[in-house]
Amino acid sequence: MGSWLDYTINGLIIGNIYALVAVGLALIFGVSNLINFAQGSVYAVGAYIGWTCFTYLHTPLAVTALIVVVACAGLGVAIERIGLRPLAGAARIAPLLATIGISLVLDQLLQIVFTPDPRALTSPLPNWRISVGGGTIGALDLLIAATGIVSAAVLYGFLRFTKLGWAVRATAQDRDAARQMGVNTDAVNMTVFAIASALGGLSGLLVGMYFNHIDPAMGFQATLKGVVAQVIGGMGNVPGAIFGSLLLGLTESYGVAIFGSSYRNLFSFALLLLILVLRPNGLFASARSTPPEPMTGSFVTPNRPVRVPRWAIVAAVVIAAAVPLIPAIPYVLQVLTNAWLFAMLAISLTLVAGTLGQISLGHASLLLIGAYASALFALDSHWPVWASIPAAGIVTALLGTALIAPSFRLRSHYVSIATLGIGEIVGLVILNWESLTRGPMGVTNIPPLQVGNIELDNPRAAYWITLGILVLLAMMQTRLLRSHLGRIFRAIRDDDVAARAHGISLGRYKAIAFAFGGFAAGISGGIAAHQYSYINNETFTSTVSISALTMVILGGMGNVLGAILGAVALTALPEMFRGTAEYRMLIYGVALLLLVRFRPQGILGTT
Amino acid sequence: MRLSRRTLLAAAAATLPAVRARAAEPIMAGVSGPLTGPNAQYGAQWKRGFDLALDGINGAGGVKGRPIEYVFEDSQSDPRQSVAVAQKLVADPRIIIELGDFASPASMAASPIYQRAKLVQFGFTNSHPDFTKGGDHMWSNSTSQAEEQPNLAGYAAKLGFKRPALLHLNTDWGRTAKDAFVAAAPGLGMQVVDVEGYLAAEQDFRPTLVRARDSKPDGLVLLSYYADGALISRQARDTGVKLPILAGTSNYSPKFIELGGQGVEGDWVMSTFFPGDPRPEVQDFVTRYRKKYDQEPDSFSAGAYDTMVLFSLLCAQFGTTREAMQAGLLAIKDVPSVIYGRVTFDPATRRVLGANYKLLQVKDQKFMVWDGTPPAAG
Numbered sequence: 001m002g003s004w005l006d007y008t009i010n011g012l013i014i015g016n017i018y019a020l021v022a023v024g025l026a027l028i029f030g031v032s033n034l035i036n037f038a039q040g041s042v043y044a045v046g047a048y049i050g051w052t053c054f055t056y057l058h059t060p061l062a063v064t065a066l067i068v069v070v071a072c073a074g075l076g077v078a079i080e081r082i083g084l085r086p087l088a089g090a091a092r093i094a095p096l097l098a099t100i101g102i103s104l105v106l107d108q109l110l111q112i113v114f115t116p117d118p119r120a121l122t123s124p125l126p127n128w129r130i131s132v133g134g135g136t137i138g139a140l141d142l143l144i145a146a147t148g149i150v151s152a153a154v155l156y157g158f159l160r161f162t163k164l165g166w167a168v169r170a171t172a173q174d175r176d177a178a179r180q181m182g183v184n185t186d187a188v189n190m191t192v193f194a195i196a197s198a199l200g201g202l203s204g205l206l207v208g209m210y211f212n213h214i215d216p217a218m219g220f221q222a223t224l225k226g227v228v229a230q231v232i233g234g235m236g237n238v239p240g241a242i243f244g245s246l247l248l249g250l251t252e253s254y255g256v257a258i259f260g261s262s263y264r265n266l267f268s269f270a271l272l273l274l275i276l277v278l279r280p281n282g283l284f285a286s287a288r289s290t291p292p293e294p295m296t297g298s299f300v301t302p303n304r305p306v307r308v309p310r311w312a313i314v315a316a317v318v319i320a321a322a323v324p325l326i327p328a329i330p331y332v333l334q335v336l337t338n339a340w341l342f343a344m345l346a347i348s349l350t351l352v353a354g355t356l357g358q359i360s361l362g363h364a365s366l367l368l369i370g371a372y373a374s375a376l377f378a379l380d381s382h383w384p385v386w387a388s389i390p391a392a393g394i395v396t397a398l399l400g401t402a403l404i405a406p407s408f409r410l411r412s413h414y415v416s417i418a419t420l421g422i423g424e425i426v427g428l429v430i431l432n433w434e435s436l437t438r439g440p441m442g443v444t445n446i447p448p449l450q451v452g453n454i455e456l457d458n459p460r461a462a463y464w465i466t467l468g469i470l471v472l473l474a475m476m477q478t479r480l481l482r483s484h485l486g487r488i489f490r491a492i493r494d495d496d497v498a499a500r501a502h503g504i505s506l507g508r509y510k511a512i513a514f515a516f517g518g519f520a521a522g523i524s525g526g527i528a529a530h531q532y533s534y535i536n537n538e539t540f541t542s543t544v545s546i547s548a549l550t551m552v553i554l555g556g557m558g559n560v561l562g563a564i565l566g567a568v569a570l571t572a573l574p575e576m577f578r579g580t581a582e583y584r585m586l587i588y589g590v591a592l593l594l595l596v597r598f599r600p601q602g603i604l605g606t607t
Numbered sequence: 608m609r610l611s612r613r614t615l616l617a618a619a620a621a622t623l624p625a626v627r628a629r630a631a632e633p634i635m636a637g638v639s640g641p642l643t644g645p646n647a648q649y650g651a652q653w654k655r656g657f658d659l660a661l662d663g664i665n666g667a668g669g670v671k672g673r674p675i676e677y678v679f680e681d682s683q684s685d686p687r688q689s690v691a692v693a694q695k696l697v698a699d700p701r702i703i704i705e706l707g708d709f710a711s712p713a714s715m716a717a718s719p720i721y722q723r724a725k726l727v728q729f730g731f732t733n734s735h736p737d738f739t740k741g742g743d744h745m746w747s748n749s750t751s752q753a754e755e756q757p758n759l760a761g762y763a764a765k766l767g768f769k770r771p772a773l774l775h776l777n778t779d780w781g782r783t784a785k786d787a788f789v790a791a792a793p794g795l796g797m798q799v800v801d802v803e804g805y806l807a808a809e810q811d812f813r814p815t816l817v818r819a820r821d822s823k824p825d826g827l828v829l830l831s832y833y834a835d836g837a838l839i840s841r842q843a844r845d846t847g848v849k850l851p852i853l854a855g856t857s858n859y860s861p862k863f864i865e866l867g868g869q870g871v872e873g874d875w876v877m878s879t880f881f882p883g884d885p886r887p888e889v890q891d892f893v894t895r896y897r898k899k900y901d902q903e904p905d906s907f908s909a910g911a912y913d914t915m916v917l918f919s920l921l922c923a924q925f926g927t928t929r930e931a932m933q934a935g936l937l938a939i940k941d942v943p944s945v946i947y948g949r950v951t952f953d954p955a956t957r958r959v960l961g962a963n964y965k966l967l968q969v970k971d972q973k974f975m976v977w978d979g980t981p982p983a984a985g
Contacts, residue, residue, distance in 0.1 A: 003821050006846070010813035017811075108643065116647035118834050120865045127869075134817070135846035211810050211838060213866050217645045221808050256814035261805040262777045264814075334694035334720075338687050431777065431806075440782045440804075442712065444737045448719065458723075459694060532686050532716030533741070536779060538807070539686055539712050575691060584681065585643040 005133040007253045013141055015249020017210060019148040020203030021226035022233070022241035024196040027155065030236030031172045031192045035227060035413060037099040038079060039200050040219030041106035046072045046201025047208035047218065048110055051121050061124050068205050069198040076197025080190050086597055093359070094600035097553050100546060101596060103219065104589030111216040112582055118215040121208035144206050148242055151199055155238050168192060172236070224420075224542075228272050231417050234282020243284065247271070266428045269421040276418050277406050305605035308561055320467055330459040335575050336568070337459070337531075340466040343567035344524035345544075346551040347470075347477055347560050348517035353549065354558025354606060355481060356513045357493030359416045360404075362423020364544035366518055368430060370396040370525025371535050372437060375446045378530070385450050389526040396522025397515040404514055408507045411496070423545055431537040442536025449530045466527060470564070473520045477560050480516065481607075489513055490558075554595055556602030565603055631669070633676040634927050636918055637696035639717065640707040644683030645808075649709055649732070649907050654679065656904075656911025659896055664915070670922040675915070677706070684709040686716035693717035697724035704729060704921075704932045706914055711735035711779050718745055727932045731914040732907070735779045739957040746936050746957045748914065748950060750879060752780075755856060756787030758964040759877050763828055763853055764795040765966075766875060767981050771797060771853075772824035774815065774839060776831050777804030784830040784855065800824050809835065812842045820848050826982070827852045833860040833905070841870030851875070851982035856964070860905030864972055874969050875977060879946040879962045880909055883976065888943045909945045917942050917950065 021043060028036045046068045053064040083102050087094045125143070129136035159165040170178040171188045179185050207222070208214040229248045233240025248268055255267030275283065324333055345363060353359045374392035377383040383391065403426070407418040430437045437443070448455050449462060480486055488509050491499040500506060529535050551570050555562025573591060577584035595603075638657070641650040657677060665674040680696065682689040689708045696702050697720055704727045708714040714730045715738060721728035722742030730738055734749045763771055773788060775781040785802060792799050801822035803815050816839070819827065827843065827850050829836045836858040843852065852874045854863075859878035864871060882893040882903065892912055896904040904912075920942055925935030936957070942950040947962045966977040 003817055006817045007814055010811075010817060010846070013813065014811045111643065111647060116651050118648065118862060118866060120868065122868060129845070131847070134820070135813070138845070212841060212868055212870075213810070213834065213838060215648070215834075217647075221810075252811075253814040256818060260818070261774075261803045261809075261812075261815040264806060264809065329694075329698045331691060331695035331698050334691045338691060342687075428806075440778050441735075442779060444715070444740075528687075532690065532712075533719050534712060534715035534737075535686075536712050538710070538778070539716075574688075578680065582642050582647075582681070585683075 003134070003257070006135055007257045008250065009132055009135060009137070011250035011253030012246055013137070013249070014252065015229075015246035016141070016145050016148055017203075017207050017245075018225045018229045018248055019242045019245035020144065020151075020206065021200065021222045022229035022245045023148065023152055023155070023238055024200040024203070025223070025226045026230045026233070026236055026238050026241035027192060027196045027199075029230065029413075030238070031168055032084075032095070032189060033236075033413070034084075034095050034099065035416070036196070037096070037223055038083075038102040038106065039196065039226065040221075040223030041103040041110075042072055042075055042079075042197045042200040042219075043204035043207070043222050044110055044214070044216060044219040045075060045106060046204030047121060047214040048114055048204075048216075049201065050205035050208060051114075051119055051214060054121070054124070065202060065205060068201045072201025073194040073198040075201070076193035076195075077190055079197070080193035083593065084193075085186060085189070087600055093553055093557065094596050097550060098593060098596050100550065101589050101593040103223075105586060105593065107216055107219060108583075108586035108589060112586065114216065116216055118213055120212050121205075121214045122212055123209040125209075140206070140210055144210065147202065147206060148245075152238050152242050155195070159238075164188070164191060224424075225268070227417060227420070228268055231272055231282060231414075232275050234284040235413065237282055237284050240282055240284035244282070247283075262432055263428070265424060266432070269424045269428075272421040273406070273418060273425075276410060276414055276421070280410055280414050305556060305559055305562075305607045306603075308604070313561065317471055321464070324460040324463050333459040333463045335571060337463045337466050339568045339571035340463075340470045341524045341528055342548065342551065342571050343470050343564040344466075344473060344520045345548045346555070346563035346567040347474055348520040348524075349548050350552045350555070350558055350560065350563040351477060351480075351489075351520075352513050352517045353552055354556075354563075355486065355489045355493065356510060357412075358419075358510065358513075359412070359549070360419040361416045361545050361549065362419035362421070362426070362542070363521060363548050364540040364542060365423040365426035366396050366400050366521035367525035367528065367540040367544065368426055368537070369399055369518075370522030371529035371539065372430060372443065372525075373522065374526030375443045375529040375535060376436070378447050379443065379445070385447055385530055389523060389530070392526035393519040393522040396525065397518035400518030400521070401511050401514045405507070405511065408510050420542070420545075423542060427537050427541070437537075440536060442534055442539075443529075444534050446529050446533045446535065448533065449527070462527075462531060469523060469527070473523070474560050474564065477516070477520070481558075481560070485509070485512065550592065554592075554602055556604040557606040559602065559604045559607050562602050562604035569603075631673050633674045633701075634670060634922050635699075635701040635703065636675070636677040636915075637692075637699065637702040637705045638677050638679040638707050639682045639689050639692040639696065639705060639713070640679065640709050641684040642679060642681035644685065646684045646709050650679075650681070650684075652905060652907040653707075653911040655896070655900055656908035656913075657915045659892070659899055659908075660912045660915035660919070662899070663891075663895070664919045670919055670927070673927070675919055675922065677915075678702070682708055682713055684713045686713050689713040689717045690720060693720040697721065697726055702726070703927055703929050704918060706731060706918075708733075711738060714738060715741055718742060721745070724929075725933065726929050727936065729914060729918075731910050734783060736783055743957070744933060746952065748917065748944075748947075748952075748959045749910070750856065750946065750962045751956075751958050751960065752783045752787045754960055754962065755877075755964070756784055757791040759828070759853070759855055760788050760791040760795050760797065762875070762877055762964075762966045763792075763826065764797055766826065766851060766853060768826035768828075768851075768853070769797055770800045770824050771826045771828045772801040772803070772819040772822055772850075773799055773828045774803045774805065774812075774819065774831065775829075776807060776835065778807055781830050788828065788830065805835070810838055812839045813846050815839075816843050816846050816848050820846070820850075824850060826850050829854040829858065831855070831858060833858045833863040834866060837863050837865075837867030837871055840867050840874055844870045853877070856906055859967070859974070860907075861903035862905065864969060864974070867969075868972075871969050872972065873982075876967050876969070876974065878965055878967050878974075879906060881965050881967060881974065881976065884963075884965075886948075889945050892945045906946070913944045913946055913950070916944070 229245035233244025377388035551566035555566030718741035921935040
């Protein structure tokens with residue numbers, strides 16, 4: 001019994017910590033309908049500002065906290081003004097992508113300025129502790145709890161009782177109407193970003209002190225947990241975010257208690273999915289509340305796509321096929337082979353995200369499923385590689401569709417978060433299902449690509465195979481989009497209520513799209529497994545999902561050719577900046593921001 | 608202008624450095640490792656180790672008058688990028704050996720490419736038991752878990768542990784280490800009462816520690832990296848776990864104490880090298896490292912340093928071609944090393960045995976050699 005008290009307390013302590021990030025995310029989402037992926041980076045910046053103050057200025061905690069709050073508020077204003085406001089008229093997806101770019105840039109800047117080494121951020125608070133159960137609670141734990149509760153209370157009061165607060169809520173409900181009533185929505189947005197970033201920075205400082213550990217990569221995990229927590233509480237709901245965080249902390253703690261540490265995040269994401277399916281507006285939303293999202297055209301702004309003449313496409317394919325004939329360096333072939341593999345993932349994602357309007361943030365899990373399926377068919381069932389790869393495509397199509405099926409009734413952001421959760425769950429199941437997947441040791445000695453007894457392990461053969469399969473998949477998808485299926489997909493994307501009124505069964509058509517997408521992604525994962533000869537649960541991580549989404553948006557949502565172009569561009573860009581070593585991801589981030597800024601509908605436009 | 612003999616001579620002299628430069632063309636190693644991304648800190652430590660070794664080697668005239676250099680290709684320790692890097696390095700005729708990558712998925716995905724090109728892939732942090740089975744050109748001087756864990760278990764027994772609980776990073780590395788420790792324990796009269804594999808990005812260990820505590824162990828063994836090791840030890844003290852803590856070699860880093868503070872005071876850490884070790888190669892490494900970087904070295908920088916020294920000796924003794932590297936690794940004997948006493952590769956496993964293992968204890972926020980005092984009853 002005593003242990004359960006300890007688990008409860010430990011759950012509340014870590015929940016407390018998640019709450020700090022979740023509140024900032026909830027505030028921004030409530031006003032801008034935007035999942036701010038840069039929130040975690042602001043949090044890391046806050047931690048490093050705090051470290052600098054402690055180390056060089058020797059300021060006391062109160063002064064340090066004030067400096068962090070002011071500096072991060074300024075950073076928030078800059079993010080809104082420079083990064084997001086210019087995108088106001090663009091596709092709704094553009095700001096999301098911009099926050100990903102900003103997050104990349106901030107993380108890389110931190111790493112360059114402060115080196116990637118973790119640092120200690122030692123708490124200057126007195127070191128007294130109270131015994132509770134078997135463990136203890138310190139001054140810092142209480143300070144963190146107080147910060148979370150006070151900031152939520154202050155925000156609540158601000159939103160309810162002040163004039164600016166009304167303006168914020170009015171903007172959240174209907175930006176255009178608010179503007180008609182004389183609300184300066186830009187100022188409102190800026191205020192919200194300032195407040196959320198100030199809070200984010202302060203949480204970074206406190207959490208850094210709690211763990212006595214800060215590093216430039218600390219933001220991503222924080223964002224992930226914050227997003228989960230605020231979904232549980234209800235997207236955009238500030239008190240709900242605190243409750244959701246505590247519930248998340250408790251779930252993790254009890255999950256570890258019952259099943260062990262290796263299952264920890266499995267429970268957080270399972271809870272997330274459960275809540276999404278049962279109560280998509282979060283535990284705190286009242287049944288009557290209007291959906292937080294307009295029903296139609298949620299992400300993709302219609303525009304006129306660039307028409308690429310057929311002869312140009314044929315010429316491009318011929319040129320691509322001829323590349324290995326020039327005595328090129330194999331390095332270029334390898335980079336392009338990677339690009340074709342990524343392009344298969346991208347056309348899969350552009351189908352579900354662009355054509356169908358279901359933004360997936362967990363697409364890398366399809367690669368994992370495909371890679372494991374093909375590797376295990378080849379090794380454990382002794383199938384030849386030419387059979388195991390298509391089989392992997394089919395397995396991925398079935399399994400991927402089955403996993404996403406319960407979330408078919410969700411819309412827009414909720415789909416993204418559900419897929420994010422599913423993606424993490426797939427990785428954790430692979431880690432823990434040792435009898436099938438060999439757990440963390442991964443699968444070794446995967447046979448290379450071969451037909452019969454001829455090993456196709458030279459870069460040229462791999463290049464031609466991947467290019468050929470890609471062209472085939474792309475042609476199939478183009479054909480699909482021209483058929484009545486393509487029109488139905490777009491109808492579901494543009495207005496699912498109208499589509500349903502026309503007698504379209506949403507679930508069935510979503511399943512077709514996800515199955516087709518899963519097949520392409522599974523093939524890509526399968527080929528990769530045979531190329532690498534070794535895979536484990538970390539071979540395709542959530543950063544791959546984010547890159548794939550970036551490619552799709554860059555090429556133009558729903559645009560098959562655009563997805564391929566995006567994949568080539570974003571695989572080649574970091575390679576081109578290779579000479580700049582530590583700076584290359586920074587340059588990549590800046591390039592991404594510029595692209596989003598000047599061509600938010602993507603290079604080839606949405607279709 | 609009249610051409611005098613003097614101007615001609617001057618012109619001839621001006622071309623001389625170019626001639627000399629060609630004679631002193633650098634010997635190149637290719638490095639595939641993380642400079643950005645979540646593992647960038649380890650890449651940064653590698654660079655420090657490499658650069659320090661090269662200061663010494665090139666400062667003394669290089670190898671037969673040629674300086675040694677390396678190109679560090681950032682892979683983010685990501686298999687997609689490490690295979691591209693591999694193609695790049697393989698195609699560059701100047702590169703005669705490849706060092707890295709950091710994590711096994713990245714290294715092993717690139718192995719087939721190096722093997723095909725007959726370029727030695729020297730994965731000096733790859734302890735995955737299958738890494739060197741990727742082909743006869745895969746070599747590693749990473750300490751073998753099969754050798755290291757029985758040593759750690761031996762020290763656990765010396766500290767009086769009978770019922771240790773084991774916390775390990777749930778990756779290929781942590782799993783290999785855990786299995787080796789658990790296998791060695793019964794022979795030393797120990798029974799491992801609890802095994803907790805935690806996830807790679809984890810920072811909160813309080814529930815894990817409560818679970819470990821409930822198995823009633825008499826000591827905690829950490830198979831972790833220094834950053835998580837420090838977090839675990841701190842949080843153990845906060846959750847009221849007063850058990851003695853013994854941590855494996857990858858915890859040996861000044862960062863362990865910096866990040867752990869009072870939370871790691873009294874912890875035992877096994878290490879392959881110790882700055883107080885009187886062996887001249889260790890003293891040389893440590894004093895120069897401190898002077899150059901104004902910080903203490905750790906096992907990652909020591910591994911990188913050892914590797915670069917080994918590379919220079921291979922070049923000096925066996926020549927500067929790719930074939931020479933492979934032949935040299937098969938033949939080279941008794942290479943001086945910071946981590947090992949002397950390095951000789953086992954030609955069958957292409958790994959090194961015989962690392963020095965020392966038990967250190969954190970005392971007054973410093974690593975000291977353990978004086979043999981057993982832990983106070985927890």
